[in-house]
Amino acid sequence: MDKFLIKKKRNPLGLEEEEKNGVEEKEAIWKEIRAEGLHCDYRILFSKSEADGILLELERDIEYLQGDLAKLYVFGKWHNVPRKQVAYGDAGLSYTYSGATFSPKPWIPVLQRVRECVQAVTGHSFNFVLINRYKDGRDRMGEHRDDERELEPRSPIASVSFGAGRDFVFRHCGSKGHSTPSHPTPVWLHLEHGSLLVMRFPTNQHWRHGLPARRGVTGPRVNLTFRDVRGSHVGP
DNA sequence: TGGGGCGCAGCGCG
DNA sequence: GCGCGCTGCGCCCC
Numbered sequence: 001m002d003k004f005l006i007k008k009k010r011n012p013l014g015l016e017e018e019e020k021n022g023v024e025e026k027e028a029i030w031k032e033i034r035a036e037g038l039h040c041d042y043r044i045l046f047s048k049s050e051a052d053g054i055l056l057e058l059e060r061d062i063e064y065l066q067g068d069l070a071k072l073y074v075f076g077k078w079h080n081v082p083r084k085q086v087a088y089g090d091a092g093l094s095y096t097y098s099g100a101t102f103s104p105k106p107w108i109p110v111l112q113r114v115r116e117c118v119q120a121v122t123g124h125s126f127n128f129v130l131i132n133r134y135k136d137g138r139d140r141m142g143e144h145r146d147d148e149r150e151l152e153p154r155s156p157i158a159s160v161s162f163g164a165g166r167d168f169v170f171r172h173c174g175s176k177g178h179s180t181p182s183h184p185t186p187v188w189l190h191l192e193h194g195s196l197l198v199m200r201f202p203t204n205q206h207w208r209h210g211l212p213a214r215r216g217v218t219g220p221r222v223n224l225t226f227r228d229v230r231g232s233h234v235g236p
Numbered sequence: 237t238g239g240g241g242c243g244c245a246g247c248g249c250g
Numbered sequence: 251g252c253g254c255g256c257t258g259c260g261c262c263c264c
């Protein structure tokens with residue numbers, strides 16, 4: 001499935017005019033992001049007006065976790081996460097990290113629509129979406145790897161962004177603490193309003209990713225990361 | 237013009 | 251997947 005995509009290079013300036021609904025495979029404009037063990041693809045998925053509309057719906061309809069459910073256990077301490085989070089997905093699934101377990105809320109129309117677009121352009125199915133809302137440039141996410149034990153083996157993760165553009169970094173796991181010339185340098189991206197980033201196997205095995213603070217960013221960003229979570233225990 | 241101060245950002249650590 | 255502290259750098263102002 002990793003070879004599903006038809007990749008075409010084009011002038012990004014013509015993108016909004018050429019794409020009617022953002023899901024035409026033949027119109028796809030993918031930017032390939034490659035390094036040692038890093039395999040990602042990036043594109044604009046929604047035009048500005050489409051993305052504006054989706055962001056409004058997300059801001060209106062998404063209900064984020066509050067109180068203890070929004071805390072995280074890291075290095076022996078509980079912290080409030082520096083952003084808002086919630087998960088939606090198929091009934092019976094769950095996803096855990098750093099002491100926080102996400103039981104998904106049922107799908108709502110706006111998330112179903114975005115999921116269908118993502119599935120159409122990637123050729124992969126997703127049963128779960130983790131939503132992070134960064135109210136401004138002070139909200140952030142530290143660098144981490146996603147726990148692939150809870151994901152379908154070798155399945156990609158699709159990250160869709162709405163609102164303020166933010167920098168995003170991949171850093172090779174071996175590059176912390178014991179940097180040597182052989183360790184790959186960090187890979188920086190800018191995730192734009194209406195964009196899709198597909199993180200493919202084996203990226204998550206050797207690279208951490210994070211969203212650093214950016215003081216100059218004043219607007220909110222809502223990010224949807226679609227995953228295929230293992231559901232072997234699902235059922236009545 | 238340049239030096240110092242300040243704020244932001246990168247990175248290591250627990 | 252956090253927060254803190256150290257450090258370096260770039261920008262701004264006098």
